[in-house]
Amino acid sequence: MSNLNLEKVVVKRSVMTIFIAMSFLIITGLLSYALLFRENLVTDWYMDVVGSENVISAGTTNDLHIFLYDEEGNPIKNANVKVILDMPEMVHYIKKPMRHVENGLYEAEILLSMGGTWVGWVEAKRGSETYINQFLLQSDGKVMSNDFRDPKDHFHLDQPLPPVIQQQLD
Known part of the structure; x- marks a missing residue:
């Protein structure tokens, strides 16, 4: 049973890590665009x-x-x-x-x-x-x-x- 709990924790953390990384990339991209193309x-x-x-x-x-x-x-x-x-x-x-x-x-x-x-x-x-x-x-x-x-x-x-x-x- 402990193996199943470990797999659930690993899967949950990888989804959260991907979500945080994507959020960081999107925010960084938007800020870069605003700085480069501002009027x-x-x-x-x-x-x-x-x-x-x-x-x-x-x-x-x-x-x-x-x-x-x-x-x-x-x-x-x-x-x-x-x-x-x-x-x-x-x-x-x-x-x-x-x-x-x-x-x-x-x-x-x-x-x-x-x-x-x-x-x-x-x-x-x-x-x-x-x-x-x-x-x-x-x-x-x-x-x-x-x-x-x-x-x-x-x-x-x-x-x-x-x-x-x-x-x-x-």
Whole structure:
């Protein structure tokens, strides 16, 4: 009988040992992945939004141009760049990829669905480096119908409007 008890103990310990070893390997792997592939937020790059002082007409397609530069003032030519457009107090969230044109100049086609102040959020990734910045755009015009809105714009007329916009519609 003592032989059977010894076999049960040996089997139980080997299963526990395998479980502990696998847990250690999984945790070590996850920590290594997090350390090697973590995002590094860069704060010394800068951008220049071309024509941001101009007013954009709502309901018409416009090209948005942004120059990106690194910490030494060199154009960033190999980043994955996207822009998100939204309005304070509203729910729009238009997300667009930007393509590199030349010498650090990136562009995206945008279609704003109403007049007012829009906030642009630029996210540029190069390897593990990520640069994030914001800018403002001014747009003129009324609230556009679906035919003159970006299909990716999450805005709809059923959501509550800010009091200032509601007063303009009344």
